[in-house]
Amino acid sequence: MLGNWLYIGIFALVALLMPAITILIAGFLSPKRPDPIKNSTYECGVETVGPNWTQIKIQYYVFALVFLIFDVEAILLFPWAVAYQFLPLYAILEGALFLLILAVGFLYAWRKGALEWF
Amino acid sequence: MNGLQLVFLLAALVSLFSAVMVVSARRMMHAALWLVLTLMGVAVIFVTLQSSFFAVVQVLVYVGAIAILIIFSVMLTRRVMEDQGDQVLPGWRAAALVAVLLFAVIVGFLALWQGFSAMLVELPSDADNLLELGKALVSPQGYVLPFELASVLLVAALIGAITIAVDLKEDQRG
Amino acid sequence: MIPLAWYLIFSAALFCIGLFGALARKNAVAILMGVELMLNAVNVNLIAFWHYYAQARSAPYVHGLAFTTMVFVVAAGEVAVGLALVISAYRRRQTAVMDELTLLKG
């Protein structure tokens, strides 16, 4: 069990180091002639106005919220799905009930117009 | 000291350090990004406890969803002056004292418990645990009530949060 | 393998850092981050004790895992509603600093 994770840990290190080293090597090969115009923030050639304080729309929050709810629901359902073949019928119906309750909340969000992109 | 202990210590140090950065960073965005690192460290600690399922769920739910939600909220509640100036209340010293005292009390009490010095040995395999967890979650002798209540709780959270967030928009428009 | 004590000390430290964050930070989102740290510490504790009790038995032992699942659910609900409140307060009063949200002081 831990051996599997050891491989993933090593793989993660390799996966992080490989692009990092490639970027570093390319950094040695490439020229470095910075100047203020080149380094300025890209904004269609016009001088940037203000710091990058942008405020995003509330819609993003709502999508992230629904996503979070479904994600958590999925972690409850994954063990249920693994055990599915060993479950009696009433246990399967309990899982279905779980999803139906959630579907009610989803329908509410839909009716409320929370899923529209304005 | 063996390799596993080394991994644990590294993960614990990284996550504790970044947890300190979460509570002390001036810019909220940096605090949120440090929080991601803390959560990843905790995921590694779940791996050393041989709970693959929760290690992955930690990444999926905390890093993939909760951290993103927090980052979105940071972006939604920015004010130009917000990131300058003190980010802690005047009474932060008292809070620090409380935290340190609590830590001392917890560790002190735990040290009295005879299981404190126990060693954790490697479990045979945790493949079956997932299966057993799935059975327990829907069995009437197990956790079927919390399982269904979790669904209700999630729906309540969904409806509550959407009501708060979306109604407001209508207020502003009208 | 690793002593149980390490996990308990780690989770106590994480909990106390989170507590400090929840008590001392001005920004409401930061307070919620502190709460998330505390919940994570709870999870580490639950899984550590699950391992401690599972290794002593031969039959599968899942109570700690079921509890942890529920903590995940509660954490998700808490952060969803909490952040919605913060955003709502921010949009009404243009601030996310807790000290300035003094509507109830009258």
Next chain:
Amino acid sequence: MDFLRDPIGFVIQWYVGWLGELGLPSSWVDVMAKLTGALVLATGAMLFVVFLIWYERKLIGRIQDRFGPNRVGPWGLLQPVADMLKIFTKEYITPIGADKITYNLAPILAVAAVLLLWSVLPLSVTVVGSDLNVGLLFLIAIGGLGEMSYILAGWGSNNKYALLGAFRLVAQLISYEVPLVLSALIPVMLAGTLSVTGIVQAQQGVWFIVAAPAAALIFFIASIAEIGRSPFDLIEAESELVAGYNIEYSGLKFGMFFVAEFLHAFTVSLIFATVFLGGWQGPGAEEIPVLGFVYLMVKTFVVYFVTVLFRGTLPRFRIDQMMNLNWKVLTPLSLALIIAMAIVGGVTRELPVFWQVIGFLLVNLLLLWAADHLMRLAQRRKTKINLAMQTGSGVLTTSTKHGTGE
């Protein structure tokens, strides 16, 4: 003969044996073998991108009635190599006020998140990176980790457009992760395990795309959206969004996002082939493992071909259409699908496998038909409202709920 039947496994065994003979302690041998495996697989995947770029450009060229790259090397095969050499010597331009750490971490994390997916995928019977018991969940979770790199890039660049592009992209990705996660539940239900190897083995008789075509379709569409390609390529809609989160990147740092995108497209095809098309399963794959690898690659390239075909032929979605497709079609459909399949599976449990599969298939097709029908109805209603609004005759005009926002 062993070598011919399973060259990769043979080399691995020989290498591990050779390490053991060097007299290292066994734990070091283990670590060394794993390190080598990871290095070879990761390097191979990175170099494979060169070929993928050629393949895709050639294919897109043919679709658009062009030749595609055909100057450098035979059939233009060396074109991506030339491009790579060029991008290696390009200057890094770091914008003023960039958050250095996050800015530089983002391209690395983008590639790492994709590469890490390869660590749990079984390539043949004997070549299994890591048989994790939560493999499928791991794939989804690491896919989600990639989102973090876009946020890092958008935030680190200190540019309004980059930030907006990043958040738009992340909103898209997290939305499409919902049907992805939900439809991934169905193979888990059918296989009874989360391990990717277990899922492949469970498809010995019937591929899951036969038993659950609707789930496969949802998974496929959500996967294409996850890699952010056409028709979901709103992130790099150059004419509208100044290229999104990667606008401030140059040189190889930009190239890394590019590599990540191409590799992700292929990896997603690989995941789809593994989860729904039986992975390395095929006649004779058990006895001759190298055949399994060939089968897997053929299946993956078929899926990849379809994604490129999508890219070459479909116009881009508008963002509200894209969100509607996700929230109003795919998510409810996958919810209904899970409930229906769970109940059908529970009822037909006593029947032989054949009838069970027929039952699953019927439920899937029924739901697909119902979804199609409902979509048509909704479309018709919308057209009616639009017509009524244009002529200004109907009472329906009062129902203009779709405001312009704040």
